[in-house]
Amino acid sequence: MTDPTPDDVPTVSCSRCDREWDLAYELDDLQVGNQALEQFALDHERHTGHFPDGVETWRADCRRCPETIQRLSENAARRWAETHARHTGHAIDLHHADDEATTRVEPP
Numbered sequence: 001m002t003d004p005t006p007d008d009v010p011t012v013s014c015s016r017c018d019r020e021w022d023l024a025y026e027l028d029d030l031q032v033g034n035q036a037l038e039q040f041a042l043d044h045e046r047h048t049g050h051f052p053d054g055v056e057t058w059r060a061d062c063r064r065c066p067e068t069i070q071r072l073s074e075n076a077a078r079r080w081a082e083t084h085a086r087h088t089g090h091a092i093d094l095h096h097a098d099d100e101a102t103t104r105v106e107p108p
């Protein structure tokens with residue numbers, strides 16, 4: 001008997017979908033563990049509108065309108081916030097992925 005899912009293939013679960021996946025497909029494609037999870041998370045968000053469990057995201061929340069986004073990288077979240085602030089004149093709160101800190105992004 002061969003286990004099609006070896007122990008060293010990382011898995012990811014999503015409580016909102018009530019499902020669990022192994023990342024063999026992403027690992028095959030990318031050959032990199034961390035990027036496999038990141039790639040899966042991005043694909044999941046693109047198709048379902050939310051991130052799977054255990055994925056730390058930066059969240060940009062506009063203080064003036066309902067716009068809000070989540071990104072895996074600070075740069076991507078910050079760029080969205082700065083662009084939104086620039087075009088709308090709105091201030092945005094940037095919630096850090098790794099702690100409770102928040103950064104305010106003010107319009108220029």
Ligand SMILES: [Zn+2]
Nearest residue numbers: 014016017048
């Ligand atoms: Zn999900």
Ligand SMILES: [Zn+2]
Nearest residue numbers: 062064065090
């Ligand atoms: Zn706004």
